[in-house]
Amino acid sequence: MTDPDRIQDGRRRKGEHRRRLLVEATMRVIERDGAGSVSQRRVAAEAGVPPSAVTYYFAAVDDLLVATLTSVNDLYVERIDALGTGDEGLAALARLIAPTTEEARAHLVAECELFLMAARRPAMRPEIQRWTATLDAFLAPYAADPVQRTGVATAIEGMFLRGAYSDANAPGPDEVHRILRGLLGR
Amino acid sequence: MTDPDRIQDGRRRKGEHRRRLLVEATMRVIERDGAGSVSQRRVAAEAGVPPSAVTYYFAAVDDLLVATLTSVNDLYVERIDALGTGDEGLAALARLIAPTTEEARAHLVAECELFLMAARRPAMRPEIQRWTATLDAFLAPYAADPVQRTGVATAIEGMFLRGAYSDANAPGPDEVHRILRGLLGR
DNA sequence: CACAAACCTGAGCGATCGCTCAGGTTGTTC
DNA sequence: GAACAACCTGAGCGATCGCTCAGGTTTGTG
Structure with a gap:
């Protein structure tokens, strides 16, 4: 995985940070409620971002799980x-x-x-x-x-x-x- | 598990048969769609019974999984x-x-x-x-x-x-x- | 400073979810 | 055949689901 801080473009850097934030939030959701409970909305709530932000970075829930x-x-x-x-x-x-x-x-x-x-x-x-x-x-x-x-x-x-x-x-x-x-x- | 055919009371015998039918249907659902996809409605459809029949025999979905x-x-x-x-x-x-x-x-x-x-x-x-x-x-x-x-x-x-x-x-x-x-x- | 690229979001559609419940049917007992 | 127990169901409530989309904001580029 690319280190966010190594990215020159400030737009992409911010995006990569957010992506990590979502992956970490997903892990917390799995720990608390199980992998079957991972949903766009739950991860969004855990990460403190709007639901559509999850869809923006990960087209489908499965992509989030792979990450x-x-x-x-x-x-x-x-x-x-x-x-x-x-x-x-x-x-x-x-x-x-x-x-x-x-x-x-x-x-x-x-x-x-x-x-x-x-x-x-x-x-x-x-x-x-x-x-x-x-x-x-x-x-x-x-x-x-x-x-x-x-x-x-x-x-x-x-x-x-x-x-x-x-x-x-x-x-x-x-x-x-x-x-x-x-x-x-x- | 009690053998359904050994039960005297015809009402209970039929019920025990139905219970088995639902467990078998649940197993097929898990094989096809995963344990996380087990739901009252899906199992009911797989077994060919109305959804409320599942609730009647297993108060919650978890009970069905335990069985x-x-x-x-x-x-x-x-x-x-x-x-x-x-x-x-x-x-x-x-x-x-x-x-x-x-x-x-x-x-x-x-x-x-x-x-x-x-x-x-x-x-x-x-x-x-x-x-x-x-x-x-x-x-x-x-x-x-x-x-x-x-x-x-x-x-x-x-x-x-x-x-x-x-x-x-x-x-x-x-x-x-x-x-x-x-x-x-x- | 114009332009583009990437980021970001609120609203919302159609589907499914667990679970409840009032009431109807079938089988057993006496 | 009356009384009862067990079986059985359709309708439906409120919540959540994945995913789409039109449009708005921030950030870098020439």
Whole structure:
């Protein structure tokens, strides 16, 4: 995504800022009410802009969802790339997976809903592949065998999902770390 | 769920049949249009009954979704219990996980959406726990260590999720089988 | 300072939504 | 066959939905 502040043209710069504002508002709506509740009007109210402003920047509600998924993905790819290596990298990944606060859990639920939406929307599919590729690249140093790597990657996604349900019995960062170590034979 | 044909009272029997009809219609609506598109009117149209009939049997739309999740879960618990043991049990599980037809994939997407809904609806949480417990019980003979078992269980759920995205690069039954064998150290 | 481009909005159309309710039908019981 | 319980429905209220559009404002350009 283009950095708004790098844009010369003041008109476009303002527009790009507004676009971001809307994506952030969308994320808050999803966290609070669910991805199915994203509507032009709700996002507009959350962002404090008139409804038609949403239509101006995103022709359809689906386009808004694609942009939001892309934004979430940007952050995750960045985080994965910054995890580090060896066992510390694994521990950091575990901390990334397991939500420790109720706020983090709400965020996680929102992300899961966004990802699952891709199952029905071809426009979102490339983002899924980007995530999958990023995760696979991170795991490569830990597991040379691609079959094992896919197994661990799916387990990671499964743990994200379980974190979304939370309640007491969800695995915390320490247990996630132990599980990862176990799956990778360490 | 109570078997409708076992009910003596003809009034109640008919009612229970109708209730099932509505749950099945709901599942078809979810497969076609997504869990977010489930509405009293849509389900009614799909089932060929007047809208008020839906309200009569399920006070709110959420109740309909809970009933549908329960129904899906019933089937899965039954299937898991019938998988068998040893490597053949593992192969059968792999066949259960990986969708081979487009129809199976659509069904899988619907199931994932229903499960994820539980993250926001406490009324659905017990069904998640029922599934988790069933899966854990199946895996017990394959892995004594509970940490490893949770790892494999989350991988299974991750593979369900990946099957929902499908496309070419999704793992087929054979690869799922290989992954499972690998994770269980066989 | 004229012109253009990009930004921005209020009003509103037709459709769908969840849910209520008064009243009608069918099946069971005694 | 009277009394009752369960089943069943059409009509409709108020709210929200996606999306369109004509026209107004701000910002950059030559």
